[in-house]
Amino acid sequence: MTDPLNSESAAQQTNAVHSLHQLLPAMSEQLIGLDTLCQRLLIALLCGGHILIEGPPGVAKTRTIKEFAQRLNTQFVRIQATPDLLPADITGSDIYHQPSGEFRFVHGPVFNNIVLVDEINRAPPKVQSALLEAMAEHQVSMGGTTRKLEEPFMVAATQNPIEHEGTYPLPEAQLDRFMFFVQLKLPDLHNERLILDQVLSETQSDSTSSKGPPCIASAIDVLSARQEVEKVFISDAVRDYIVRLTGATRGKGMGGVASGEIEHAASPRTSINLALAGRARAWLMRRDFVTPDDVAELATDILCGRIVLDYRARAAGLSERDIIQRILNDTPRV
Ligand SMILES: Nc1ncnc2c1ncn2[C@@H]1O[C@H](COP(=O)(O)OP(=O)(O)OP(=O)(O)O)[C@@H](O)[C@H]1O
Numbered sequence: 001m002t003d004p005l006n007s008e009s010a011a012q013q014t015n016a017v018h019s020l021h022q023l024l025p026a027m028s029e030q031l032i033g034l035d036t037l038c039q040r041l042l043i044a045l046l047c048g049g050h051i052l053i054e055g056p057p058g059v060a061k062t063r064t065i066k067e068f069a070q071r072l073n074t075q076f077v078r079i080q081a082t083p084d085l086l087p088a089d090i091t092g093s094d095i096y097h098q099p100s101g102e103f104r105f106v107h108g109p110v111f112n113n114i115v116l117v118d119e120i121n122r123a124p125p126k127v128q129s130a131l132l133e134a135m136a137e138h139q140v141s142m143g144g145t146t147r148k149l150e151e152p153f154m155v156a157a158t159q160n161p162i163e164h165e166g167t168y169p170l171p172e173a174q175l176d177r178f179m180f181f182v183q184l185k186l187p188d189l190h191n192e193r194l195i196l197d198q199v200l201s202e203t204q205s206d207s208t209s210s211k212g213p214p215c216i217a218s219a220i221d222v223l224s225a226r227q228e229v230e231k232v233f234i235s236d237a238v239r240d241y242i243v244r245l246t247g248a249t250r251g252k253g254m255g256g257v258a259s260g261e262i263e264h265a266a267s268p269r270t271s272i273n274l275a276l277a278g279r280a281r282a283w284l285m286r287r288d289f290v291t292p293d294d295v296a297e298l299a300t301d302i303l304c305g306r307i308v309l310d311y312r313a314r315a316a317g318l319s320e321r322d323i324i325q326r327i328l329n330d331t332p333r334v
């Protein structure tokens with residue numbers, strides 16, 4: 001006889017697979033040229049990771065994350081970081097409740113599923129470190145009490161690469177907490193026109209309906225999918241490839257090929273993220289094993305914020321992405 005509980009969870013998982021596989025095609029219909037960002041968001045959510053998006057204003061960063069949260073029917077909040085933000089503005093705090101004469105905890109915006117922190121580098125260091133604990137531990141500690149955040153939990157932070165005045169650049173340790181570093185560029189003329197058509201057609205239909213995009217999956221689907229992703233197989237050959245890539249950012253004698261150009265090399269968290277994200281990518285491709293191509297395709301967005309270039313490389317006009325591309329070309333996949 002089949003166990004009803006088991007068959008119920010199997011049905012839930014089939015449902016999750018079906019719904020989440022529909023998410024990316026649905027989003028790409030409305031968000032022009034942002035397929036990679038949408039895929040990275042989903043992979044990060046499936047792995048319990050976080051994402052840092054760098055890009056100029058007006059390239060649909062807010063819209064993409066908001067739509068992603070709406071399609072997944074998850075709780076979404078947007079925080080605008082400013083220099084006068086306090087840690088309690090993010091985590092919440094104990095507030096005096098007069099009728100009972102007690103202090104009661106009022107939950108801050110971090111107690112949501114998808115937290116968009118706009119211009120994170122404008123937040124002062126104490127706020128950044130409060131976020132860090134939430135991101136790393138998926139919990140908030142205050143006044144001796146630790147409160148778990150509800151899963152799925154993901155921070156999507158943005159920063160503007162052209163503004164440096166009045167900002168507090170994220171320290172290396174904080175950057176390492178992000179799974180992905182996605183860089184958005186201005187669209188080309190073809191996409192610019194598609195965006196214009198898209199937004200104009202929406203403003204027309206908005207006057208008749210003001211509903212957001214229909215939801216496709218749920219937070220429960222994400223949690224079921226996470227269990228599936230964890231089962232995806234990573235062979236020894238792929239693990240060795242991951243280690244070769246991370247090692248290639250380190251000095252000579254540690255597998256390094258780019259020594260002299262990289263001042264700070266990638267940490268073991270890089271290898272872990274490459275493996276976790278590789279599994280989620282394989283699952284999205286409906287495979288139950290990771291290939292070296294999964295890892296290579298994700299490597300730039302995972303490695304990018306984790307290495308710091310030497311001043312000579314900068315003077316030569318090289319970027320982190322250039323160096324990573326060279327590492328990818330030079331590192332044998334098998
Ligand atoms: N690739 C795109 N696809 C669809 N719409 C887009 C795209 N790029 C820009 N838009 C439109 O441009 C407008 C601005 O988007 P949004 O507010 O999300 O930008 P942003 O990157 O968050 O900007 P800011 O950095 O100023 O907060 C929205 O109306 C959005 O629909």
Ligand SMILES: [Mg+2]
Nearest residue numbers: 061062063118
């Ligand atoms: Mg925005």
